[in-house]
Amino acid sequence: MLAKRIIPCLDIKDSRTVKGVNFVDLVDAGDPVELAKYYSANGADELVFLDINATKENRKTFAKLADEISQNINIPFTVGGGIKSVEDVDVLLKSGADKVSINSYAVKNPDFINQLATIFGTQCVVVAIDAKYVDNDWFVYLVGGRVKTDVSLFDWANEAEDRGAGEILFTSMDHDGTKNGFACQALEKLSQIVNIPIIASGGAGKIEHFNEVFKSGNIDAALAASVFHFNEIGIKHLKVELKNNNIPIRL
């Protein structure tokens, strides 16, 4: 049986791991390669690395980092942040990344999803969506949550799937950094709308929150950062607890 995945997310700035609370107030949380090795050896099912100040110059550094990570870990990982071209993706996949995550650029250039799916296959295209609940609907935000759009989360997720996204990584900006639990209702609705895997992100604070998100909808993976980086929740312990709650988990 396919297991639910637990995914630590490492936000990378200038080759260091940082964690934003509601996308601001960055705090240094360590060396990404060391963290990657630690997580890989301690039960993480997959890792996500987001280049949060992606620039052209930084792109090369990030590819180098992906290569270093790939040398050191034996689990899959996704990289994202500022990806804008087929060439960007090609370099990252060749550096050992399994999947790439695209966000703002895909909203502005939806054809980019089709392009990547055709060249590299849908299985390596993760469409990341940051959304916020405003006036009774969920709206997609761009540029790390700084720019609001008129696009509905559910419409966009649906379109992304049609265009060849292999997975949706949904971050609720309302929940991110609060440690009060995932956006279970929105996630449940999302899981009824698309037929591709969904990664839930934003709001993890307690083990119970992971339990909740896997029980409430057809969610495939849960992503978190600081609770893992600061060892507030140990991944092995979390997974044992989830398994005890009859959630399919790889131990």
Added chain:
Amino acid sequence: MRIAIIDYGSGNTQSVKYALKRLGCESLLTSDKEVISTSDKVIFPGVGQASSAMSKLKFKGLDIFIPNLKQPVLGICLGMQLMCNFSEEGNTDCLKIFDSNVKRFKSTVKVPQIGWNTVFDLKTSLFDSINENEYMYLVHSYYVPLLATTVATSNYGINYSTAIKKNNFIGVQFHPEKSGSQGEVILKNFINN
């Protein structure tokens, strides 16, 4: 021991190379037929789309070459699928080593399947020291049905082949290079057996 990893421009070959290196085994990423045919073992990786991968193989003349290899060949993921007759992905004629078509998962399950799934009914020395129902990492939309040559099974809506073996050819749908310590055991078995 020299292992050749067939390089035909189909992504993520580097991960396989690094995984072998962690096991202390040097390998060569190459599309040179002479180098491949004189290697002790061959890994045929593949991530991506079947028809474009077959075009790349044809372009390098590897489509006729690979089925004639005599040493142990391990096809991984798309590499395994390409060893079959035909893939529904892009309606592609493949290498015809295994007498099977490659089918798309029905939409009763989420497609692609991404994540760690169990492998069972393990039948070959590639799985020495691997427990029944061990988890392996998979990411795919197409699958090889159960065959007489199936040597490991997984379930995703239906039971399907997660490993197949015929003569010197073995194919695995999962990624041993990304399947943690148990994936490493499988690579070790391929190197040593």
